[in-house]
Amino acid sequence: MLANATLSIDLSAVRANALRIQREIGPRVRLIPVLKGDAYGLGALKMAEALSSLAGIDTFAVAHVSEGLALREAGLTRQILLLSMPPEAHLPAAVQADLVLPLARMEQFPLLSALSQSVGRPVSVSLALDTGLHRMGFEPAEMDALCEALRITASAISLKGTYSHFAGNSPDYSKGQDASFRRMVEKLRAAGIDPGPLHMSSSASLEEGLALDLDAVRVGRRLFMDAPEQSSGAIREVCALQAFLTDVRPRKAGESLGYGGKIVLPKDTRIGIISIGYGDGLDPALAEVRAPVLIHGKRVPLLSCCMDQSLVDLGSLPAVPGDPVTLFGQDETGAFLSAQEVASLISCEGVDLTARLTPRVQRKYL
Numbered sequence: 001m002l003a004n005a006t007l008s009i010d011l012s013a014v015r016a017n018a019l020r021i022q023r024e025i026g027p028r029v030r031l032i033p034v035l036k037g038d039a040y041g042l043g044a045l046k047m048a049e050a051l052s053s054l055a056g057i058d059t060f061a062v063a064h065v066s067e068g069l070a071l072r073e074a075g076l077t078r079q080i081l082l083l084s085m086p087p088e089a090h091l092p093a094a095v096q097a098d099l100v101l102p103l104a105r106m107e108q109f110p111l112l113s114a115l116s117q118s119v120g121r122p123v124s125v126s127l128a129l130d131t132g133l134h135r136m137g138f139e140p141a142e143m144d145a146l147c148e149a150l151r152i153t154a155s156a157i158s159l160k161g162t163y164s165h166f167a168g169n170s171p172d173y174s175k176g177q178d179a180s181f182r183r184m185v186e187k188l189r190a191a192g193i194d195p196g197p198l199h200m201s202s203s204a205s206l207e208e209g210l211a212l213d214l215d216a217v218r219v220g221r222r223l224f225m226d227a228p229e230q231s232s233g234a235i236r237e238v239c240a241l242q243a244f245l246t247d248v249r250p251r252k253a254g255e256s257l258g259y260g261g262k263i264v265l266p267k268d269t270r271i272g273i274i275s276i277g278y279g280d281g282l283d284p285a286l287a288e289v290r291a292p293v294l295i296h297g298k299r300v301p302l303l304s305c306c307m308d309q310s311l312v313d314l315g316s317l318p319a320v321p322g323d324p325v326t327l328f329g330q331d332e333t334g335a336f337l338s339a340q341e342v343a344s345l346i347s348c349e350g351v352d353l354t355a356r357l358t359p360r361v362q363r364k365y366l
Contacts, residue, residue, distance in 0.1 A: 003362035004275035004308075005243040007354065008329070009042050010366045011050045013238040017223050018051055020234055025206070025217055030056060032199065034220030035071075036063035036083065041281075041354035042224060042239060043363050045074050051223075052078065061218055065090040068099040079160065081126055083218075085136055091115060095123050100160045104128040104136045109149050116156035127162040127195065129184050131177040137164065143184055147191035162188070162195035163218075166205040178211055207232070221351045228340045228349050237339055239354060240329020241361070243276035245295070245321050248314065257311055258304040270314040271303070274325045279307040281357035282327070285346040287311075292342070294326040295319050297333035328353065 022031055033051050035044040044062070048071060051057050059079040062068050068080045081100045088111065094101055095115045103112070103125040112123045130137035138146050150157070164181045166174050181200055188195045197215035203222035205211065226235040251271045257263040274293070278284050284305040292299035293312055296319060304311040312325070324332055328339040328350070339350030 013236045030216040034061045040351040100124045113156040122158035129164045131164045131180040133167040143187045161197040241327040245323045247273040277308045289345045294331045297335035
């Protein structure tokens with residue numbers, strides 16, 4: 001592939017991060033890698049292949065049925081858990097591929113029973129409990145009706161686990177969510193229902209030490225980069241986004257740049273054109289905050305982001321067309337610009353930057 005921009009991903013760093021997480025959680029707790037959004041833009045199949053070689057990983061999580069089907073079609077035989085509610089029209093294909101569906105509302109029971117009959121086996125589900133995020137799942141007031149429905153449909157449903165999700169509002173709110181989850185699970189057990197493996201923590205809540213005594217943790221971002229704030233230093237950033245300088249021109253003070261002439265240069269400088277834009281998934285907001293990029297190991301500010309190319313202020317930096325430009329990650333000189341640092345400038349996370357990258361950006365695996 002001839003590409004104007006490349007996202008390089010270090011597979012050994014991905015595996016090292018996973019091993020580090022496994023040491024943190026201990027041998028009793030299982031790691032469930034979350035590969036939604038094409039593994040945050042890094043490539044779900046490649047990440048699944050890299051992580052399948054590690055002991056103790058028997059389940060992967062995705063968001064959409066299409067993501068699970070793509071992994072199945074590529075030959076992944078391990079359990080695949082769906083984290084988001086699929087449209088009803090997607091359920092037959094999900095059941096045929098033996099994806100683990102989220103069971104999150106009462107209206108699903110007749111649908112799942114009918115699907116079980118059509119395939120001649122129980123439908124794999126994971127029970128979603130709403131403890132305060134209020135996005136999906138059964139609420140505490142529904143537990144009696146839920147237990148009764150589970151008893152009635154026991155032959156049609158294979159319960160593979162029970163989970164919830166922290167909202168991240170505050171430590172006290174998280175403690176309340178944790179307590180609510182455990183009460184709801186105890187109601188299941190009191191009704192004679194085995195909830196299966198329990199999991200509630202994601203990357204952020206794992207870093208906060210929440211619900212680590214359950215059976216598993218679901219980790220996406222932490223496989224690829226450390227916490228955006230108060231990084232432990234234990235997790236390596238695994239990728240670098242690079243483009244190229246395609247032109248360099250001297251510009252005079254007072255000259256305007258870009259559509260609408262919105263950028264007026266305060267002094268004489270040299271402007272570089274780089275081979276990436278919002279059509280590649282680069283967020284234009286980064287130009288608005290003058291986010292840094294690396295050229296020859298030095299930081300220079302991004303000035304403008306168009307669809308296919310962007311502008312940087314080179315100042316006196318001796319750069320020429322063809323030189324590499326690193327938007328985040330490690331450059332050819334060894335200089336490093338954290339994706340989390342760049343993302344923080346526009347109030348998001350580093351995996352948000354990678355997840356937005358389009359197929360025009362070549363993925364290169366090291």
